[in-house]
Amino acid sequence: MTLASTARGRDRLRIAIQKNGRLGEPARALLASAGLAWCESRDKLFCHGESLPVDLLLVRDDDIPGLIADGVCDLGIVGRNVLLEQAGEREEARRPASSREWRALGFGGCRLSLAVPEAWDWQGTAQLAGKRIATTYPNQLRAWLRAQDVQADVVVLSGSVEIAPRLGQADLICDLVSSGATLAANQLKPVVDILYSEAVLAGPVQPIGDARAELADLLLRRIDGVLRIRDSKLLLFHTARDALERVMQLLPDAEPPTMCVVDGSETLALQALCHGAMTWQRLEDLKRAGARGLMVLPVERMLA
Numbered sequence: 001m002t003l004a005s006t007a008r009g010r011d012r013l014r015i016a017i018q019k020n021g022r023l024g025e026p027a028r029a030l031l032a033s034a035g036l037a038w039c040e041s042r043d044k045l046f047c048h049g050e051s052l053p054v055d056l057l058l059v060r061d062d063d064i065p066g067l068i069a070d071g072v073c074d075l076g077i078v079g080r081n082v083l084l085e086q087a088g089e090r091e092e093a094r095r096p097a098s099s100r101e102w103r104a105l106g107f108g109g110c111r112l113s114l115a116v117p118e119a120w121d122w123q124g125t126a127q128l129a130g131k132r133i134a135t136t137y138p139n140q141l142r143a144w145l146r147a148q149d150v151q152a153d154v155v156v157l158s159g160s161v162e163i164a165p166r167l168g169q170a171d172l173i174c175d176l177v178s179s180g181a182t183l184a185a186n187q188l189k190p191v192v193d194i195l196y197s198e199a200v201l202a203g204p205v206q207p208i209g210d211a212r213a214e215l216a217d218l219l220l221r222r223i224d225g226v227l228r229i230r231d232s233k234l235l236l237f238h239t240a241r242d243a244l245e246r247v248m249q250l251l252p253d254a255e256p257p258t259m260c261v262v263d264g265s266e267t268l269a270l271q272a273l274c275h276g277a278m279t280w281q282r283l284e285d286l287k288r289a290g291a292r293g294l295m296v297l298p299v300e301r302m303l304a
């Protein structure tokens with residue numbers, strides 16, 4: 001079977017991830033935590049899955065939604081900003097949606113924001129009327145402008161958007177912001193966030209309908225397990241029965257704990273999966289509330 005074969009006739013699942021760039025490494029790390037292992041080809045564009053019949057395609061992130069739409073791959077890991085931009089493009093062209101977000105993955109966080117020259121006295125979106133806005137995200141920007149009922153000119157650029165106001169190509173910009181350093185370096189300030197983005201697992205709008213559906217389900221369950229325990233810890237401790245309520249109030253991020261009575265006494269032994277940070281300060285607070293013998297254990301895998 002060749003790589004050109006589309007969904008039909010393929011029995012292996014295929015996932016597209018970014019070859020380089022910001023999301024490539026964390027995407028691989030996530031899939032590896034879900035138990036995937038690959039044999040990398042020499043050109044590293046196609047990685048044959050060894051632990052499961054799940055192969056990787058290493059591509060430019062912009063190509064991922066289209067590869068899913070065409071059935072060349074089944075799933076992809078891509079920024080929500082890219083997925084929504086291409087969905088907007090299809091909508092503009094009156095083509096049906098072809099891919100959607102299956103899971104938010106918790107890395108690659110950034111905002112798609114409007115930013116204006118620092119000297120502007122920002123008073124609100126009405127100020128955008130008649131202005132030129134440079135962006136690489138024209139579809140999301142146009143949809144947002146429509147929702148705000150503001151008429152402005154969208155200037156489409158393929159990169160280095162932050163320089164556009166200084167070059168006189170635009171009055172303001174709409175671009176990705178994370179630390180804000182690029183904006184500051186270009187004497188711009190963010191004024192409105194139009195999208196909160198992160199890396200997402202993207203898949204087809206319709207459920208996968210053949211043998212690969214089972215593989216996709218298995219992978220999804222594993223990814224859910226990985227996401228659920230990311231930053232989670234198992235907390236073990238003893239407490240007197242009458243201190244239990246006080247202690248549990250300090251664990252609002254814990255799953256319902258497993259509890260047992262120690263030797264018919266008034267002491268309980270508990271284990272609770274906690275999703276927030278388990279700092280020294282927190283342990284000291286728990287001790288003050290009546291917890292004893294506190295132990296914090298890392299969680300390696302979880303299957304619901």
Ligand SMILES: Nc1ncnc2c1ncn2[C@@H]1O[C@H](COP(=O)(O)OP(=O)(O)OP(=O)(O)O)[C@@H](O)[C@H]1O
Binds near residue numbers: 023079176179
């Ligand atoms: N400054 C940032 N901080 C955090 N995440 C970001 C930032 N900029 C972009 N991202 C997220 O990471 C994704 C990939 O960004 P990257 O810069 O690697 O893309 P690219 O240059 O288009 O890569 P490619 O070569 O694959 O086309 C973006 O689509 C966005 O979701």
Ligand SMILES: O=P(O)(O)OC[C@H]1O[C@H](OP(=O)(O)OP(=O)(O)O)[C@H](O)[C@@H]1O
Binds near residue numbers: 159
């Ligand atoms: O708020 P910051 O942390 O400064 O990040 C924002 C910058 O990051 C991205 O660019 P990138 O560095 O990927 O360059 P490119 O888009 O030109 O490839 C984005 O397009 C912004 O320019």
Ligand SMILES: [Mg+2]
Binds near residue numbers: 061062
């Ligand atoms: Mg790209």
